[in-house]
Amino acid sequence: MKRLIPFIIILLVLGAAVASAYYLKRSSTNVQPVTRPVNSSSPSGSPGAPQTPVAGAEPAHVLGPKSAPVQLEEFGDYECPPCGLLHPILVQMRKEFGDKIAITFREFPLVPAHQHAIAAASSAEAAGLQGKFWEMHDLLYENQKVWHETFDVRPIFEGYAKQLGLDMDRFKQDVNGDAVAQRIFLDGKRGHSLGVKGTPTVFMNGREVPFESLPAEKLRVVIENELKGSR
Amino acid sequence: MISGSSSPAAKRQKLLHILIVLFSLCGLADSIYLTVEHITGQSVRCTIVAGCSEVLSSSYAVVGGYPLASIGALAYFTVFSLAILALFGYRIAGTLLLPLVLAMCLVSLYLIYLQAFVIHAFCQFCLFSAATTFMLTVLMLALWKTRVPS
Numbered sequence: 001m002k003r004l005i006p007f008i009i010i011l012l013v014l015g016a017a018v019a020s021a022y023y024l025k026r027s028s029t030n031v032q033p034v035t036r037p038v039n040s041s042s043p044s045g046s047p048g049a050p051q052t053p054v055a056g057a058e059p060a061h062v063l064g065p066k067s068a069p070v071q072l073e074e075f076g077d078y079e080c081p082p083c084g085l086l087h088p089i090l091v092q093m094r095k096e097f098g099d100k101i102a103i104t105f106r107e108f109p110l111v112p113a114h115q116h117a118i119a120a121a122s123s124a125e126a127a128g129l130q131g132k133f134w135e136m137h138d139l140l141y142e143n144q145k146v147w148h149e150t151f152d153v154r155p156i157f158e159g160y161a162k163q164l165g166l167d168m169d170r171f172k173q174d175v176n177g178d179a180v181a182q183r184i185f186l187d188g189k190r191g192h193s194l195g196v197k198g199t200p201t202v203f204m205n206g207r208e209v210p211f212e213s214l215p216a217e218k219l220r221v222v223i224e225n226e227l228k229g230s231r
Numbered sequence: 232m233i234s235g236s237s238s239p240a241a242k243r244q245k246l247l248h249i250l251i252v253l254f255s256l257c258g259l260a261d262s263i264y265l266t267v268e269h270i271t272g273q274s275v276r277c278t279i280v281a282g283c284s285e286v287l288s289s290s291y292a293v294v295g296g297y298p299l300a301s302i303g304a305l306a307y308f309t310v311f312s313l314a315i316l317a318l319f320g321y322r323i324a325g326t327l328l329l330p331l332v333l334a335m336c337l338v339s340l341y342l343i344y345l346q347a348f349v350i351h352a353f354c355q356f357c358l359f360s361a362a363t364t365f366m367l368t369v370l371m372l373a374l375w376k377t378r379v380p381s
Contacts, residue, residue, distance in 0.1 A: 080277035
């Protein structure tokens with residue numbers, strides 16, 4: 001019997017390891033429901049546990065009709081590589097589903113992890129003040145690898161602004177202005193109130209889409225199922 | 232238990248084996264967490280803590296189609312099993328421990344090199360795993376030094 005004790009211990013630890021892995025997997029893939037409507041003005045407090053969802057910057061950057069049956073809301077960081085990978089997928093979804101889906105983008109720059117995240121978010125928001133948010137948004141994601149490793153990104157972002165035909169004096173002023181800072185702050189506040197911990201985080205009609213469902217082939221199925229459910 | 236001997240060397244060996252068991256459990260827990268994060272895709276997401284997403288989404292995080300962390304979990308579990316068997320007097324298990332831990336130490340050094348000079352980012356969970364492996368190596372070398380001649 002004594003000879004069997006080590007094997008029993010090993011089996012017990014193996015069982016505990018498998019059980020803990022299963023528990024971790026289950027808890028990390030839980031879809032978190034979010035209450036809608038989300039126009040509450042209550043303060044978000046410190047980042048951390050999800051609280052009553054607060055409104056982000058208004059007007060929000062929305063691609064697609066507000067009446068679309070599938071409303072996607074992305075919290076993204078322009079310097080985050082997975083967000084860069086998600087960008088063409090969302091573009092593709094817009095092409096495939098047309099007016100059946102609407103995509104809202106919320107700024108969620110991860111500081112200090114990404115040193116240029118704030119500058120990139122500010123450039124997108126400053127372009128947004130001149131009606132070119134989505135154009136700048138696309139340029140930032142499409143060229144992420146170009147500016148990501150650059151020490152001074154300002155000239156690059158100003159180059160994009162010029163390329164988009166923006167009023168450069170206004171752009172330079174807006175990038176460091178209060179209006180832009182306020183929008184980024186409000187989007188971040190909304191993200192924290194929804195329990196966003198990383199990017200990209202996508203909500204679909206108020207429910208968080210599990211990260212592993214974000215590849216195109218899976219997201220397509222998720223959207224199709226949501227459309228079937230909304231009929 | 233080890234040879235049933237109560238000599239100081241045997242007692243030290245027993246203590247070292249118990250420490251190896253405990254450290255291998257720490258490594259096992261860390262690598263299980265990383266494996267689950269990898270499988271669910273969480274590790275690839277960017278978070279406020281820099282480094283992990285860069286390291287765990289790199290091509291070096293997968294070996295032969297399997298998450299590197301899962302191979303780590305297997306290695307730590309093997310170390311745990313061998314240490315438990317050695318603790319209960321299975322001498323062959325003790326003999327197998329040293330090459331396994333040394334191999335894990337070399338792999339950890341290589342992974343730290345990758346983080347520092349290739350990926351240019353550090354993941355705290357990977358560093359914890361490396362620290363655990365280094366501790367296991369120190370314990371194994373101490374065990375080797377205090378081995379009881381058969």
